Amino acid sequence: xxxxxxxxxxxxxxxxxxxxxxxxxxxxxxxxxxxxxxxxxxxxxxxxxxxxxxxxxxxxxxxxxxxxxxxxxxxxxxxxxxxxxxxxxxxxxxxxxxxxxxxxxxxxxxxxxxxxxxxxxxxxxxxxxxxxxxxxxxxxxxxxxxxxxxxxxx
Numbered sequence: 001x002x003x004x005x006x007x008x009x010x011x012x013x014x015x016x017x018x019x020x021x022x023x024x025x026x027x028x029x030x031x032x033x034x035x036x037x038x039x040x041x042x043x044x045x046x047x048x049x050x051x052x053x054x055x056x057x058x059x060x061x062x063x064x065x066x067x068x069x070x071x072x073x074x075x076x077x078x079x080x081x082x083x084x085x086x087x088x089x090x091x092x093x094x095x096x097x098x099x100x101x102x103x104x105x106x107x108x109x110x111x112x113x114x115x116x117x118x119x120x121x122x123x124x125x126x127x128x129x130x131x132x133x134x135x136x137x138x139x140x141x142x143x144x145x146x147x148x149x150x151x152x153x154x
Contacts (some may be wrong), residue, residue: 002082006089010097017101017128023115033117044117046125049110065119067103071096094136101129 028034028045035042078092105112114125 002089003079004083006078006093010093013094013097013132014101017097018104018117020128021022021105024113026114027133028115039119041119042127043115044065046114048107048113048114048125051114057127063106064103067106071099071103074099085143086148087139087146091136091141091143094132094139096136098134098136099127101132102113105129106132109120 010110024043024045028043030045030047033042033044072091074096078089078096081088081092102112112129114127114130116127117125118129
């Protein structure tokens with residue numbers, strides 16, 4: 001039952017990521033910014049040919065290899081711990097879906113579509129998949145911290 005729920009949640013989250021990117025590409029010109037929630041964030045269509053914060057530009061195949069390796073490990077770890085802590089499962093699921101969402105862009109388009117531009121701080125423009133990855137890593141840290149605190153060392 002947990003596997004099915006994780007698959008359904010993952011599919012929904014991946015669709016949300018891909019639909020948000022599709023909408024941006026269809027409705028905004030590259031580089032265009034549209035206010036969404038003034039003072040909080042706007043939508044800005046950018047193409048990211050690199051990694052986080054646009055580092056390592058135009059290294060598409062390097063990212064593909066790294067992504068496949070990370071996704072394979074995360075999927076293996078998720079399946080190995082399917083009956084484990086929900087913090088761990090949620091973190092791994094978000095990391096997998098976030099990585100897969102950006103991987104699809106890199107393979108299909110050659111770049112990652114970014115669109116969320118925070119206005120209240122100076123920060124890189126990012127996308128929904130990036131949000132999944134960030135929250136997933138945070139949840140994974142919490143899960144591992146809880147395991148260490150409870151004396152569980154798998």
